[in-house]
Amino acid sequence: MTIDVALIIKAIIILLIFGITLLIAMYSTYGERKVAAFMQDRIGPNRAGPFGLLQPLADAVKMFFKEDFIPSQASKWLFILGPCLSMLTALMTSAVIPFGDSVKYESAPGKVWDIPVQAIDVNIGILYVFGVVSLGVYGIMVGGWASNNKFSLLGAIRAASQNISYEISMGLAIIAILMMTGSLSIRHIVEQQHGGNWNIFYQPLGFIIFITCAFAECNRTPFDLPECETELIGGYHTEYSSMKLGFYLFAEYINMFVSSAMISSLYFGGYNYPGMDWVQAQLTSSLGEIAGHNVGTLIGTLVFFAKSLFFVFFYMWVRWTLPRFRYDQLMNLGWKALIPLAMINIVLTGGAILFLKPLIISFLK
Secondary structure (H helix, E strand, O other), X not given: OHHHXXXXXXXXXXXXXXXXXXXXXXXXXXXXXXXHXXXXXXXXXXXXXXXXXXXXXXXXXXXXXXXXXXXXXXXXHHHHXXXXXXXXXXXXXXXXXXXXXXXXXXXXXXXXXXXXOOXXXXXXXXHHHHHHHHHHHHHHHHHHHHOOOHHHHHXXXXXXXXHHHHHHHHHHHHHHHHHHHOOOOHHHHHHOOOOOOOHHHOOHHHHHHHHHHHHHHOOOOOOOHHHOHHHHOOHHHOOOOHHHHHHHHHHHHHHHHHHHHHHHHHHOOOOOOOOHHHHHHHHHHHHOHXXXXXXXXXXXXXXXXXXXXXXXXXXXXXXXXXXXXXXXXHHHHHHHHHHHHHHHHHHHHHHHHHHHHHHHHHHHO
16 A cells, blocks of 8 residues: 555656646746747737736647648658657656655655655666657657658758757766766766755856757757748748647747756756755754655755746747857857867866865865
């Protein structure tokens, strides 16, 4: 019976993570319109519901009831498969991200279950994320090729070359984090940043490289060349309509949230925050060990979402501030600037670990 309760709690956590990810992605479309309106001195959505809060639901209804059009010369099954792949890989990525510490449940006196606020706790979380992200480009490639449209094919080719190029720099930036932590587990990396010991203080260059690559991986301005309207009409999803187009657009916002959550986990302490130990001690003394721990976990989870939503806002801020790059500039930045910088960052990190760390330890002793 106790195992069943633990499994039920784990299932609830997984469903909550899945539902919250979808909810944040849905309301990111509303947030983007409001941010754009603010920066352009407009009002933004304000008709559907109070303050326009029902606008994402209205958009979903519109997408569902639009005509589902498939071009006569398109490869039908691949045309359908493309947006499904993009949506599937976007949702799979959030499975290994630790959204909070853990939930404790006492099934019997002295028997306490400690369940992490994480869908899947694996010790190779970084590799899992990179594997799923690398599969995501297949959704764009398949959709662009199956459309039998030259603009769509060009957008798909751009997306493939862009994602491959910037994945290299992103991987090299993360290698420096792995050298410091000695683990591929995202939860372990987050736990090592406890007490304000955030990686951003040790890896500022790696953070800049990572967030730049994240913009390219999510196809966000100024790196939205795969769907560049001025050159390719709509890029890889030119021929799509109805919910197939909705899947592509929704997958972009899910990827944006997941990459923001990864940035928060790898560089900004995840669910850790300044004064966390003091808050946890106060909660434990006033509510008891288990209840205090669970409330502390809830606060840490809210802090994690606040950090992630800040970076979602940063994506929007950049989109409505900077113009898009030319494609040759995009590729030059990836191959000639970011990759060398990431390799220099690895060398500097290795030198610091090899020479500076023993000196600091001996000095503290």
